[in-house]
Amino acid sequence: MSPSAIEKVVALVGLPRSGTTVLTALLDAHPRFCLYYEPWNASRKRPPPVPQSLDALLAWLTERFGFAPGPAARVVGFKETTILPDSMHWAIETVDQLARERPVHVVWLYRDPVLCLLSRIEGARKWWGHPEARFSEEGLLAYLREAGPTLRALRALAARHRGLGVRYDALVRAPERVLPELMAALGERFEPDQLEYHRAGPQPHKVMGDVEVARAPAPLDAAREAARRAEAEALRPVLDAVLAATEFAWLRALDEELRGSDAVSRIEA
Secondary structure: OOHHHOOEEEEEEEOOOOOHHHHHHHHHOOOOEEEEEOOOHHHOOOOOOOOOOHHHHHHHHHHHHOOOOOOOOOEEEEEEEOOOHHHHHHHHHHHHHHOOOOOEEEEEEEOOHHHHHHHHHHHHHHOOOOOOOOOOHHHHHHHHHHHHHHHHHHHHHHHHOOOEEEEHHHHHHOHHHHHHHHHHHOOOOOOHHHHHHHHHOOOOOOOOOOHHHHHOOOOOOHHHHHHHHHHHHOOHHHHHHHHOOHHHHHHHHHHHHHHOOOOEEEOOO
């Protein structure tokens, strides 16, 4: 596949545990797409340089991950999810650079940061060797203060490129409606097989992010998100006390903006 055949680039961004892994898998199941999972996070010991061209990015991705886009690929890209400043800056600078030579579609997947935190705590207990991990008010404060700059930077990135905001809660409730909407906004035809991405089986050699998507892919499950929401509601007194602070006014405003938006919406400045 010649890089000249690539028509557009997709950059999928969001907080960790916001659903970006499964959305990447849904998009990557399309025959015209070839997406790479977390180039920076997969290479922390030798972080990738900001590419000066699409050719340079594809050459690095091919060497790092061991596969190149196939002959049918016309849309390439990556997903990067982290609250680490270096990773965030790499993703932002890469998007800004690639936009000089190809149309770049920024897809910002938004999930309530509190639910991202609760999911991260569960992941720490199940997969990452921290069985003692628990929710606490102090942990919530630290997390929101760490995540804040990332959320603001990602929204600014999406607005600068007139990117797309996708609400994770809407995606898991009605993927058969939301995924076609997203594909149409990307200028691509939805393929029903995308919703059956899990039939490809485990792909731990390729998928990075959500361990379950890599090892035991399954259809989107609205019940799990509802259970996570119920877990947050049980913590409502603590959440309300913390989120009422002036320093988190930005988060209240952002959450109100996105909750009132469509499942897939254009992010404006």
